[in-house]
Each structure stands twice: as C-alpha cells, then as structure tokens.
Amino acid sequence: MTGPRYTELVAGLPASVPFVGPEAQERARGAGFAARLGANESRFGPSPAAIAAMAAAAADAWMYGDPEAFDLREAIAAYHGVTRANVLVGEGIDGILGNLVRLLVAPGDAVVTSDGAYPTFNFHVAGFGGVLHKVPYDGNHEDPVALVRKAGEVGAKLVYLANPDNPMGSWHGADVVGRMIAALPDGCLLALDEAYVELAPEGTAAEIAADDPRVIRLRTFSKGHGLAGLRVGYALAAPGLIAAFDKVRNHFGMGRVAQAGALAALQDRDWLVAVRGRVEAARAGLAAIARANGLEPLPSATNFVTMDCGGDGALARAVVQALGQRSVFVRMPFVPPHDRCIRVSCGTEADLALVAAALPEALAEARKLTAV
Amino acid sequence: MTGPRYTELVAGLPASVPFVGPEAQERARGAGFAARLGANESRFGPSPAAIAAMAAAAADAWMYGDPEAFDLREAIAAYHGVTRANVLVGEGIDGILGNLVRLLVAPGDAVVTSDGAYPTFNFHVAGFGGVLHKVPYDGNHEDPVALVRKAGEVGAKLVYLANPDNPMGSWHGADVVGRMIAALPDGCLLALDEAYVELAPEGTAAEIAADDPRVIRLRTFSKGHGLAGLRVGYALAAPGLIAAFDKVRNHFGMGRVAQAGALAALQDRDWLVAVRGRVEAARAGLAAIARANGLEPLPSATNFVTMDCGGDGALARAVVQALGQRSVFVRMPFVPPHDRCIRVSCGTEADLALVAAALPEALAEARKLTAV
Structure with a gap:
C-alpha cells in the first residue's frame, strides 16, 4: 500500500x-x-455599499457565480476605458499570477524579478519549474533598467515589476514604466503588479494601450477597496492573453458573493x-x-x-x-x-x-x- | 512587438x-x-445561519482569510472524526481537483476516468498534459472494476470515481467502493468525488481510514449545503498528501466570508x-x-x-x-x-x-x- x-x-x-x-x-x-x-x-x-451587496448576495449563494463574470468585467472595462475582452477576473492577484506563470513558464524557462520583491510570485515560478533570475533594487526602488537588461541576457519569458513596490513602498512614474515597456526584449511579457496604484500619486499608473501584447497589468480589490477577504483581483491585457487563461483557469472559481461585493466596491468611487x-x-x-x-x-x-x-x-x-x-x-x-x-x-x-x-x-x- | x-x-x-x-x-x-x-x-x-454568518463577515472582509483555515478545518475534522492534518480546504472541488492533478500528473502520465464522467476533471488532466484513459459505464453506473483494471493496464497515477455519480445520479454502496480501493494498483491514487453523498442513502459514503494513502475523498459545500456561489470544497486524505498541497496552492485563496459561511453551514446539521x-x-x-x-x-x-x-x-x-x-x-x-x-x-x-x-x-x- x-x-x-x-x-x-x-x-x-x-x-x-x-x-x-x-x-x-x-x-x-x-x-x-x-x-x-x-x-x-x-x-x-470596504465600502458600505460593498458590505450591503455582499450581505444581499449571501442569500443567493446557492447559485454558482457567473463563470464569465460578465457584469464585473463590463464595469471594470468601463472604468478603464477598455473592452470586456481585455479584462480577466481571478482569485486575487495571487491566483492570477499562478495561472499566468502556468501559461508561460515550463521547467527551465527564465523569469526575472527583483531580489526582495513579492515572494508569492517567486513561489509560483518555482512551482512550475521556472528559473528565477533576481536583480538588486536600486536603493529602495526596483530597477526597471536592470530588470530589462537581465531579461534580455537570460531570454526571460516573464519579468515582474510591482509599481508601487511592496515591501519598500517606493514607486516610479508612468514615464519610467513606459520606457521599461519600450525596452522589453521581444517575447518577454511584463507582469506589472499595480496592487497599490489607487493609493499612489497621480501619474503612477502606466499608460498602456489596451491591445499591447507586452504587458499584463494586475489590479486588486484587496488594498484600496478593502476587500482582501473576498479574493478578487483582475488583469488588463490584450484579448489573446486574456482568452488564454480560459484554457487553465478554475472557471467557477469566482463566487457570486465575491462578484457582487467587488462590483459594488468598484462603483463606489x-x-x-x-x-x-x-x-x-x-x-x-x-x-x-x-x-x-x-x-x-x-x-x-x-x-x-x-x-x-x-x-x-x-x-x-x-x-x-x-x-x-x-x-x-x-x-x-x-x-x-x-x-x-x-x-x-x-x-x-x-x-x-x-x-x-x-x-x-x-x-x-x-x-x-x-x-x- | x-x-x-x-x-x-x-x-x-x-x-x-x-x-x-x-x-x-x-x-x-x-x-x-x-x-x-x-x-x-x-x-x-443555504442555512439561514450561514447567510447570517456571511453577512456578518462582510464587514470584516478587509481582512484576508486565515490561510490555514484553522477553524473550518477543525470543524470538518471533528465532523468526520479525523484530525486537522487530514483536511484540506480549497476553492471548490474544481479547485482542489486542479491542484491534485498538478501534484501527480506530468505530461504523458496516465489517468483513468469513466467516459461521460465529470468534464472538469478531464479539463485539468488535459491542462497538465496527462493522458486520459476512459472506460465505459456499466449501464447507468460507473464501473469500479473496469476502472481499476484499466488503471493497472496503463499504470495510472490517478483514477477518478464520483459516488454518487453525476450526470447519471446512480450510486454504489460503500462496500463496492471499499473493494475498489482494495484492488487499486500500487501507487495509484483514487480521487473519490463525494460531492452529492450527503443526499445519498445511508451506507453510500465509503469507510476509509484517515491515514489511508490510496484515496483522497472530495466533499463540497456547493450541493447539500447550498453554497455553490461561495466556492468552498474540502478534501480528506492522509496528512502527507494534504501537506503536499501547500507546495502549490493559493494560500490566501479561501477568503474570510467563504470560511465563515462554510463553518456556519457545517454546524447547522x-x-x-x-x-x-x-x-x-x-x-x-x-x-x-x-x-x-x-x-x-x-x-x-x-x-x-x-x-x-x-x-x-x-x-x-x-x-x-x-x-x-x-x-x-x-x-x-x-x-x-x-x-x-x-x-x-x-x-x-x-x-x-x-x-x-x-x-x-x-x-x-x-x-x-x-x-x-
């Protein structure tokens, strides 16, 4: 046995x-x-409106959540001026990062991040057998130039940048991130973790065309929206990449209470x-x-x-x-x-x-x- | 670009x-x-107590859920007469099945199921590159003898049985499942999906020792407990297998509202x-x-x-x-x-x-x- x-x-x-x-x-x-x-x-x-929406949805919790999260994705798309096809909803940024790594990283594939940046990203890379290359921070800031240089050296499929940064709290302006994207090696995707960006100074969120195939930006309801215990994150990216998640994601993983709470939170500006x-x-x-x-x-x-x-x-x-x-x-x-x-x-x-x-x-x- | x-x-x-x-x-x-x-x-x-618990937890949704889901796992363990180390909580049976396949199935590995059984299991097996071998039902029943025989033939790492079955609604007595477990080839794990077992006749749920390394049984709050929209499932297995999920799972994936609702549902017998x-x-x-x-x-x-x-x-x-x-x-x-x-x-x-x-x-x- x-x-x-x-x-x-x-x-x-x-x-x-x-x-x-x-x-x-x-x-x-x-x-x-x-x-x-x-x-x-x-x-x-969380917003009182979100609390009320969750409480109201609790009685409906016998129903699965819409696996397409249609209403929530529509609202997110409208908020960002993109289309629903540009929006993925998932079980927090953590959950989305796990699936993202799964889509791109086979054993031995190179990935780049900063030494001291988000450990859960590293956990996922290790979990799919990726080889993680780390570059040092530049003082208290992640170093976009060094990240891109390393990505080119090792032929990385994926590079991670959090802007603003956790755990140092530092940030780069949108222009710096824009230059980083322009300098990315061909075929290297930037995972731009903007978990904290709603709390950052104006001009921190990068300006990225909705169909730009070089970047996936990650947002969450866990920080500014105060819904860490609901587990809702989202990603903005080109439609092809968003659609690729359908090949691997837990389609019914986003419950009805979670979708209702997040939608109400988004609407309470x-x-x-x-x-x-x-x-x-x-x-x-x-x-x-x-x-x-x-x-x-x-x-x-x-x-x-x-x-x-x-x-x-x-x-x-x-x-x-x-x-x-x-x-x-x-x-x-x-x-x-x-x-x-x-x-x-x-x-x-x-x-x-x-x-x-x-x-x-x-x-x-x-x-x-x-x-x- | x-x-x-x-x-x-x-x-x-x-x-x-x-x-x-x-x-x-x-x-x-x-x-x-x-x-x-x-x-x-x-x-x-869902139970009115579960609705009330979710509504109460909504205001606390700014806090991440306990990544160890300690209280819920304790309650589940007590309910089943096992220890917390035998219990995994996850994002529905779907989410747990995905991680289970990830733990066992590398590209080319053999897996066995019934032709016409749960498609989401097949989705996960394909998603990790497994080779799925299907055996026919015996009439309207899944065929434990044929499943075990096929598992032996192909050297399967994993075999799936739903008892009761979906989509046919049929079931086997615990004795039949017990004989299936006894006949499993060495090193082949049975994923026993008991999503509906709370609604089945007495004597349907298999009797399995808590530390039996040959079986992982899967339960859910989505069916009898009426919480499909909350996304909480659980698994009972030997501690080694339960611990292995920690290597790959989304540790903060089970939110506070979900844990509170599930706990209250479990307690409302x-x-x-x-x-x-x-x-x-x-x-x-x-x-x-x-x-x-x-x-x-x-x-x-x-x-x-x-x-x-x-x-x-x-x-x-x-x-x-x-x-x-x-x-x-x-x-x-x-x-x-x-x-x-x-x-x-x-x-x-x-x-x-x-x-x-x-x-x-x-x-x-x-x-x-x-x-x-």
Missing part, C-alpha cells in the same frame, strides 16, 4: 509557504492582536477617494511616529510605511517580534539590505496610538536583545 | 471550457430563466437534514413528472433526476433547448449513450410546476424537430 506518486517537479519543491498568516501567530500567543498592521489590509474597511485621504493621513501619522522614535520612514505610495530601523536584519526582526508581543502585528522585508526595515500598514487613529505606545519599548527591547 | 511565449503544453490546449454558465444563456436569450435547474445547485438555499427531506420530495416529484410524460426517471442519490427521453442525443438536446426557450434551464449528459437523457435539478414546488407545464410542449416540439 504505497502513497501517491508526485511529479518530479513537485517532489523537488520545498515545503515552505510564502506567508504565515497573523491568525497562526495569534493562536501561538493565545491572544488576538490589538493592531493588525502587518498584511497591508485596508483598516478603513467616493469611498475610494475617502480611503485615499485616510491612507494619506495615516502615512503621515506613521512617519511622525517613526521619526519620534529615531527611525527613518521611507516615502510611500501605498497603504503602508516602511521604516528604516538603522540596524541589520536581526534588529528589525527583534522589533517585529517585540511589537507582536505588545499586540501590534507588523511584518518586514525578507532580504538584505531591506531587512533593516519594518513595514507597518496604515491604520485607524486607535491603531496608530497603539503603535506609538508600543514602539519605544519594542525598540529598546530589540536593541538590548541584539546588542548581546 | 510580439506577444507572450506560451509553453508548448498550453499552446496545444483547446480553447474550450468545461461548462457554459446559465448567465451566458440568459444574456443570449435576453431574459432570465424562471426555473434554474441545470447546475445541480440547491434551490432550497438540522438544515442539512431538512434539505435532504426536500430533495427526496423533489426527486419523487420530478420522477412523477417524467413518468407522466412517458420519460423514464433514473434512480437518483443526488439532488437531480436524470430522465431517459427514449431517443438519441439529438432528441435530448432538442428537449433541453425547448425547455430553455420556455424559461426552464436544465442540462444533459455529454456522451452516448447517456446523452439520451436530460438532467433536471431538484427544485421548489414552484420550479416543479414550471417543469410540469413546459415539458409536454418541449417534448412535442423536440420530437417534431428531430423527426424531420
């Missing part, structure tokens, strides 16, 4: 997961976090404007807290502020842990030199007060621990 | 999708269906009992309607009744179409000889009245059309 025979590829994959959720930490510590500021969720919540304002205020508040504690807040075009603790990874890890012990959940960049920082999501005034109260003690404890 | 370079495997996949949703048909006909009885959804809806009763009544009602129209209703252990129209596939297709024109959405089996039948989901008394009213006309029209 033997067990299943995994593919060679799967047998060689590590058992690691991209992120451990805060709930696992809460179970380990036996108490919930008072300030949940580690996953760049929108503490300001006032809510997004209000969230932008609250995010800007929270960024300023977090920056002030950082400075008051001798940390350097990095400029941010996102719903989080990355704070340079002025030490190494050990110090920042100790700060994250000490904050956690004080009921404040934050995360930090994974790789040097960025792991000198902690990353704190925007929160309510009450959240920020908890950070302000906990940070001095957490820093002192972390410094004492890491000085040993 | 060239487009993306797809993998050889993807480039060779057909553009077809496993199912077209009823919404697409509604858009084509310019009107909604009055009786939605084609997708084996639960017309009796009275609702499931009530649904069973209504399903049984509806099966009897549909059978009576079939007989009144000279059709033979097949025995069913599911929430649908498959009706033998007594002709060929062309006749049944014409009946499905004629019913649709009369605002009654049903589907039918895809392959001969099963495509002599139409498949009608259980519905409310109002739904059944619509079927009873539409079927005589639809049959007459279909017979006239196909007699030409």
